[in-house]
Amino acid sequence: MTLDLLLEGGRVVTCEGDTPLKGRALNVGVRDERVAYLGTSAPTARQTVDVSGLLLLPGLVDPHTHLVFAGSRAEEFARRMAGASYHEIAAAGGGIAATVRYTRETSDEELLELARRRVLALRAAGVTSIEVKSGYGLSTEHELRLLRVARRLDHEGLARIRTTFLGAHALPPEHTGDRDRYVDEVVAEQLPAVAASGLADACDVYCDEGAFTLAQARRVLEQALALGLAVRAHVGQFADLGGAELAAELGALSADHLEEVSDAGLDALAKAGTVAVLLPGAWSTLRQAAPRAERFRAAGVTVAIGTDLNPGTSPTTDLPLMAALAVRDAGLTTEEALLGITRHAARAAGLDAGTIRVGGPADIAAFTLSDARALPYALGGVRPSLVLLRGRVVVRNETPQLW
Ligand SMILES: [Zn+2]
Structure with missing residues (x-):
């Protein structure tokens, strides 16, 4: 199965399970607007985006x-x-x-x-x-x-x-x-x-x-x-x-x-x-x-x-x-x-959203944050470097991020 898109090298916060906010080194594969792969290998994809250094949260x-x-x-x-x-x-x-x-x-x-x-x-x-x-x-x-x-x-x-x-x-x-x-x-x-x-x-x-x-x-x-x-x-x-x-x-x-x-x-x-x-x-x-x-x-x-x-x-x-x-x-x-x-x-x-999981929607916000807790720590102005909506990159932010 060829993926439409692979986000490679990031740390993923799934917002699911027992440690929902723990960042894990995982690649995220997208197919047909949904997350089709979460893991450490790099399956074939039509497009690969390097997200190393970024923390990936659900949109x-x-x-x-x-x-x-x-x-x-x-x-x-x-x-x-x-x-x-x-x-x-x-x-x-x-x-x-x-x-x-x-x-x-x-x-x-x-x-x-x-x-x-x-x-x-x-x-x-x-x-x-x-x-x-x-x-x-x-x-x-x-x-x-x-x-x-x-x-x-x-x-x-x-x-x-x-x-x-x-x-x-x-x-x-x-x-x-x-x-x-x-x-x-x-x-x-x-x-x-x-x-x-x-x-x-x-x-x-x-x-x-x-x-x-x-x-x-x-x-x-x-x-x-x-x-x-x-x-x-x-x-x-x-x-x-x-x-x-x-x-x-x-x-x-x-x-x-x-x-x-x-x-x-x-x-x-x-x-x-x-x-x-x-x-x-x-x-x-x-x-x-x-x-x-x-x-x-x-x-x-x-x-x-x-x-x-x-x-x-x-x-x-x-x-x-x-x-x-x-x-x-x-x-x-x-x-x-x-x-x-x-x-x-x-x-x-009333939406299927808010988590990163295989089968879930491919909506992701990728931040330069070292840790998910840094998001509410910063008092405003936190902006993602990249946003994926329905598997498509819709925001790329070049402004230097502090948190
Ligand atoms: Zn109101």
Whole structure:
């Protein structure tokens, strides 16, 4: 069997087995976009790439982004840093509502181009799989438009994309004050149209103080399940409304944020196998206390880490930096953080990715790091020298790397 490609001379971190982060001297063979060989010999290949001196990790997985949007909120950031609260800004027409206005006014082509750039920036940081939410359209027409852009990123082969419908992200301007009526629209109109379009893999809901109630979140997610979509939820960013228990009860792929969550909520997530996705960019921008990793560990909850890439609370594409912050702020071990942006993030995203194994996808990020632990050790700016997506080299970075 001739391989399409052989990566020769590197050390491989598989993110699998008993010592998932140990670097082993292994050559990696690729055939038909999948890993077809892992071993110490050098089988025949049409192309050989010398990766000696590099540490090969699975392509990183970002399990939580809102990357289809238009407009900057730098001005709002300045106000918030000067003391205005998230809720004050929202009440003054800023926040998610501002991004909804900018996004609705932007053409499909321009939205696609903005989204492409963000995917390329994530990829330059080693990310090959991305969960992408809608949620800045907030009407059937505009939500479908955002999901179409997200799908297009996948069809263009820029990354592996999982799409999530987030119609219940905020109240659109035309529904001011009447959340129940808007939830009626999401359940009766938006969700059936989204499910019929085939543009979404999952459905998300923002269940929190100042967002949707637990009862409203249940209505949305139950309808999504009935229509055959997977579910996930934003819960406990500001207040614990019992969203973790709801996510667990409904078999959600992930429950995201969890700055505020009870022990019962964590137990429920662990029992259901729902992944907790932590979002350091948001707690850092909002100057909130991070969740405590020891509580998640004690409950046996699987933890992943996302960028939460969005224009308000987390304008970042630096997933390795998010892992670094999760270790420093939340107390994750370096191992938990690394699995949190690979294997565990893939589970949260509902993707076959995040490990290097024979038969698995040939998505690999190769770093100059001496040891996998150096990735969360460095405080931002870690970039791979080479990225492989579906067995094809898509990034070659010549910038000298420090770590
Ligand atoms: Zn989010």
